[in-house]
Amino acid sequence: MKVGRTSSFRDAHLAAIVDHSSDAIVSKDLDGNVLSWNVAAERLFGIPASEMIGQSIRRIIPADRQDEEDRILARVRSGELVPKFETMRLRADGAEIPVAITVSPIRDELGHIIGASKIANDLREQASLRTELLRSQRQFKALANNIPQLAWMATSDARVFWYNQRWYDFTGTTPENTQGWGWHEILHPDHAQRVIDSIGDTWSKGEPWEGTYPLRGADGEYRWFLSRAQPVHDEKGDLLFWCGTNTDITEERETNERIRLLMNEVNHRARNILATIQAIVHRTVGEADPALTEALVRRITALAANQDLLTKSNWSGATVDAICRSQMLHVVDPSDGRVEFDGPEGLMLKPTAAEALGLAIHELATNAMKYGALSSETGKVSLRWDIVETEGKQRLDIEWRESGGPPVSRPDHKGFGTAIITRNPEMALRGKVTLDYAPEGVVCRVTTTDKVFSDGASAGSQTEGQRAAATG
Structure with missing residues (x-):
């Protein structure tokens, strides 16, 4: 009785496992007729057990795969275990579904x-994911190989494991x-160590990287590239790899170099014209009106100083600090601590x-030297500027403040100098x-009250790529 109870329990236990399995479990005789068909098989194939038991398993095998069943039965008869393999089977509605099948012999x-x-095993979800993965891979490959940049991916220690075509x-x-x-082998030897050191320093911090350098082409010629790399992190914030691109800026650099040379030539000629105008002022007005001569000459000098700054930036603009220091330099030595x-x-x-x-600062400085704080040894000038946020917009605030000089009184009338200090900046700024x-x-x-910053420079500094493109 004890043996019988154990056997019954074991059979019941196995039956429960089979019935509650999420995998389709089927048994068949050596002719392929179904002997058992569990609940999971009913769900997977859409055929109840009452319709399949006693019927040939070939009912769920597509016509072009019938020889597959012949091979399976032959291996079972020889006592072989058929390892898991992927194939297609039919549902009740005739639809083919991907499955993974394992077959083993049953012995008495x-x-x-x-x-x-x-x-x-039902592979529909895996097949869907696989299809989506393949589609994503094809899309990525098409995108990566059709962008104009050279693209690559690298490990955290700068070992590249993928390039686009x-x-x-x-x-x-x-x-x-x-x-x-x-x-490393296609880096220009004059720039290789600089680039390698720059990458090592920046990547060790996990920060985005940017650099410009020449790469050797298949023809043996070097061309300049702007390279950028962004770190990719996992959900925990750990660095996975780097994605980078190299953009050919050779023609842009050459164009900017030509523009720079032209701008220098224009600046040179303009300064010659300003020098000629100064000479004309001296000869025309001369000693007849020394005050007028001085005013004209210093304002022409201020214009020339502004032009020098703008020429250096290819007329993209000039920084506030450079403008202030340049104009003060023509009036007083800033190193003496009075400014x-x-x-x-x-x-x-x-x-x-x-x-x-620039003209406004120059005018204020000249007046300070003549009548204001800089006309005395104890006087000082404070020039301050900053960015302020107002109503979601960046605005520039500049203050000129004199102290320690002789008492100041309001002038009797507003002349051209006052217009340079007030009206011109109000219009231009x-x-x-x-x-x-x-x-x-x-x-x-x-x-x-409006955006006066040069495009892309309101944050304060150009990127290395912008500087390289601008300066050549």
Whole structure:
């Protein structure tokens, strides 16, 4: 009785496992007729057990795969286990579904093979994911190979493990000789160590990287590229790899170099014209009106100083700090400590705004030397500027403040100098200018009301790529 109870329990236990399995479990005799068909098989194939038991398993095998069943039965009869393989089977509605099948022989008490047990795993979800993955891979490949840049991916220690086709087309290299650190070989030798050191320093911090350098093409010629790399992190923030691109900027650099040479030539000729105008002023007005001569000459000098700054930036603009220091340099030695500069560097103004601000600073400095704080040994000038956020917009605030000089009084009339200090900046900077002749010292404040920063430079500094493209 004990043996019987154990056997019954075991049979019930196995039956429960089969019935509650998420995999389709089917048994068949050696002719392929179904002997058992569990609940999971009913769900997978859409055929109830009552319709399949006693029927041939070939009902769920597509017509073009019938020989597959012949091979399975032959291997079962020989006592082989058929390892898991992927194939297609039919549902009740005739639709083909992907499955993974494992087949093993069933033996009786004497060890004779009397049938086969088959386990079928539903692969529809995996097949869908695989299809989506393949589609994504094709899309990525198409995108990566059709962008104009050379694209690549690298490990955290700068070993490249993937390039797009444009890389191979340009360099003439193969995957075998440029994997890992093979890309070092096509770097221009004069720039190789600089680039390698720069990458190592930046990538060790996990920060985005940018650099410019020449790469050797398949024809042996070097061309300049702007390279950028972005770190890719997992959901925990750990660095996975780097994605990078190389953009050919050779023609842009050459164009900018030609523009720079032309601008230098224009600047040279313009300075010659300004020098000629100065000579004409001296000869025409001369000693007849020394004050007028001086005023004209110094304003022409201020224009020339502004032009020098703008020419150096290809007329993209000039920074506030450079404008202030350049104009003060023509009036007083800033190193003597009488002029204090305080403000962020790199705030690039548009050319028109830069010219107006430069002339205004020059006029204020000249007046300070003649009548204000800089006319005495104890006087000082404080020049401050900063960015202020107002209603979601960036505005520039500049203050000129004199102190320690002789008492100040308001002038009897407003001349051309006052117009240069107030009206010109108001128009060019689209702002408001207040000029206060306080007894302790002149105070002038400029507050912009519109965007006066040069495009892409309001944050203060150009990227390495912009500088490279601009300077050649």
